[in-house]
Amino acid sequence: MLMRLLLAPLFALTATGCATLSTRPPAAPVRDGFVIAANPLAAQAGLEVLQRGGSAADAAVAVQAMLSLVEPQSSGLGGGAFMTWYDAGSGKVIAYDGREIAPAGASPTMFIGTDGKPLPFATAVISGRATGVPGALRMLEMVQREHGALPWSSLFTTAERTADAGFVISPRLGRMIAGDWPELTVPDAVKYFSKPDGTRLKAGETLRNPLYAGFLRRLARGGADVLYRGETAARLVERVRQGPFPSAMTSADLARYRPLKREALCRDWQSYVACVPPPPSSGVATLQLLGMLDRTDIAQRNATDPQAWYLFAEASRLMYADRDRYVADPRFVTVPVEGLLEPTYIEGRARLIAPTAGVAPQAGTPRGAVMAGIDGTREPAGTSHFIIGDSAGNVVSMTTTVESIFGSGRMVDGFFLNNQMTDFSFSPVEASGRAAANAVAPGKRPRSSMTPLVLLTRDRQFAGAFGSPGGSAILAYVGKTLVASVLWKMPVQQAIELPNLVARGTSFNGEVPKFAPGVVAGLRARGVEVKPGQGEDSGIHAVLLRDGGRLDAGFDPRREGVVLIDERRTPVRR
Template sequence: MTMNPRLRFAPFLVLAASGCATLERPTAPVAVPATARPGFVIAANPLAAKAGMEVLQRGGSAVDAAVAVQATLGLVEPQSSGIGGGAFMTYYDGRTRTVRVYDGRETAPAGATPTMFIGPDGKPLPFPVAVLSGRATGVPGAVRMLELAQREHGALPWNSLFEGSARLAEQGFVISPRLGKLLAGNYPELSAPDVVKYFSKRDGTRLTAGDLLQNPAYAAFLRRLARGGADVLYRGETAARIVAKVREETNPGAMSLADLARYRPLKREALCKAWQGYEACVPPPPSSGVGTLELLGLLDRTDIASRGPNDPQGWYLFAEASRLMYADRDRYVGDPAFADVPVEGLLAPDYLARRAALIAPTAGPPPAAGTPAGIVTAGRDRTNEPAGTSHFIVGDSNGNVVSMTTTVESIFGSGRMVDGFFLNNQMTDFNFSPTDENGRVTANAVAPGKRPRSSMTPLILLNGDRSFAGAFGSPGGSAILAYVGKAMMGAVLWKLPVQQAIELPNLIARGANFSGEASKFPPAVLAGLKARGVEVKPGQGEDSGIHAVLIRPDGRFDAGFDPRREGVVLIDDKRTAVARRR
């Protein structure tokens, strides 16, 4: 399949064997026979989606394509994810009808200390200072995780998955409008020397949208990665450069060659609960998937399904359920190897019923965390969770599906670059203060070898017979849970086409704050929310990047992308390839 570069940012494309035609934007699901088992890729950048589709059309599996998508995203969307970061993959096996989670979350170096983000004045470092420090970088996990998943579920050789991305890096790509917009923003990382150098023209001015950007160092690294496997990142010359980079002033980190060499991804049992006739499966802690399931469970204990997008009461119920969920998530979720996370207690039917009963006719003060079964004393959390993440979904012709959320944390990670890729600042996903004002240790405090809590929640839905029913996910920092919950509310509870569900206004209700896309709500909805004590204020930070697919009961393949970014849906039923994008 080829994509005309002149049409790269056209509103809506259908690419078929006979050529290209421009169509009106769809309002209904794409009709693809369920028996066709079409391969598909949904990603935040068309070049990354195209890389995944090319792998599928060579006979690759969903995981093979995911490797190619991630390799390309690290080049064309470096502000969001890359091989210097981490990821969670929720994987559906079409043959066994099972779901498995691959945890590629970064880990704290052995030299990390609970007070590493406390300054000389005894106060937490300001985030702009912490994010640019060497201390911000955790041991990256995405590449080791992808290697493990591909070893178990790949159909093509590992060394055949990177050349397209390497060639694109070598020849260059056109900076997209979104990347150009971020380069013109006001982020601390834009002052980092490596960011300044990488995005500068020969005359010293900054690159903008429409400019060609080449990255020969990344091309060379990808070719070494193809030949030598993940060890190329975790041992040898690249590992040495990573250690040297994080130890540069100011506020150097403690990462060592031993930390990189000992990193291991984890295979975890998916956390699955019944919901609306489906089984919803998410990663367990340190992911916040338990929060997503709690939110869905709380909504089930209201009459929200009888509401709709123009009913302020429906949005009010969503906001109040979100606040209850976030209060629990913020208090209790952390790395289960270091903290006792009351997962079953948070999802117990009687606990959900008690929490849902707290939803009053009007919004009150921020709700406190509840007392689920299995809790231990945990300090009040004050983790700052900036957004710099991407989500993609891939399915192959054998019915295998990858739902993967991947990140370098905030915009361009720590702003430090090695071999053409940015290093993450994932350590700033820990609570900067190890204890709260009462001296209680927080669930998400820093500790050596610990994985920071993540808001990433790549989700897969199963039917009652455990056949694949759908997948959802989004970037957005702590707002991820609200973004995913909103899309599922719209698509499943309100029965909207997936594309319309994704395009519903975003509303993030956490603590005392109600933020989101205030200008996109109908005036009557805003007025109704205000009468209920909810005043939606314009949100800050990164937009959502929701991607989703549902197999409707009549067999229709209903997929959507987030128009707030540069998303695309590619579908290949062996006869025609369909591409949808904003």
């Protein structure tokens, strides 16, 4: 087995825990399979599937099964996901929507307390009502059925074995376990992360999860129905219907969940075609951001120029103003996708970028817009992203989440349940009585910032993939990396490592010490005061096809990402 990464550290990590691998990946021929994931054990599980002749779809199942175990603070089988799939045979990009759904008994006021005010987030996030009907597993089953090369039953072995034997808690998971999160007060999380003496587990210690191993064995035999029908479904419903603030979810809600499959939303950008999932993903906002930046001279600048960062910040604020007002589940509200992406509308928005920053920009009025109420959605910075390519040229870009840190803190059969219902606006209407686009409704998918992106050449060949976790900051993380790697032609790894800047409304949050000398002062002179704060913990993964057909790949050192490349050139079985 040949892998273009340091093998000794990787194998040591399987036995000793998840240390961050900071080795920069060299370029690799596109015909090689590759996996980029937020945890080395998850990436290795996916690579093993590719080496057995599996497709990118097969490997995605294995990666998610392992992430649910070793990175439970971010994603899991009790959560949801969006995937863009590049099909090498047809040149098409397909968007798969595995977003969670509100139960049939959900109501717009379910997060309003008896005092008539929205519940505190710390209260809502650990409530039974926080959990939506999970969608990631049903989505993965659909993708694997359509694009898989190996039996479904063979894709869970590594995660099952690791859950039984135990794994060494990584530094990042250790920090999360030691944190002061509301979810860690839930009895399920307390029990899971406690040693016999009642103290919490910490980095470097071993965590076993035999309940999850048993669930994976049943999942391998019975398919996704194991989660959506039968004993696991019954336990899930029982758990979320317990107080405080119990859910209205029923077994019928689980049984009728269906993922969505649609054409990706694509637009020309530079020499590429950029493709993202349509709403309720916020991919449309990413395309709008790129379009606005193209109306500036940011491409002629670089990462040491404060004007470049200023342009990025102001375009981001305009983008977020529109996104927050209009993007939601299009089956329930009018989302003016075409209007938001019309060249004349984008041109007009870009012209609002003044020499210095002013008050928070307001949403525009694109063609087809129905003005919605002011949005009150909060999006914690959880989530995970991975990218997989197989030797046939198919590529997965998938962003996956349980929403907040450890989801709702409630567990069933060894995995955490999502708190995705808190991705809806807690306040369903504004003072005028106008409804928020992202208000709760039965059967509705909450808006998501997830934007797994695929780049194509104009003749529909794969050219790159990008994505990140980070709540609402995802759009800024992905946008920054696209600007730096494509417009400024930086190596992907260097583009990822640039400081993050998240500009939304009146807030400008960034990694202040990481900016080049003079940038922060230059931004201040333009009316932008960058402050450290929430919204800098990205987990960006990206690949670009450079000249000569070679992959320039990178992972985010802020988390525990790794790039693994298989050079055996094993063809995918069809």
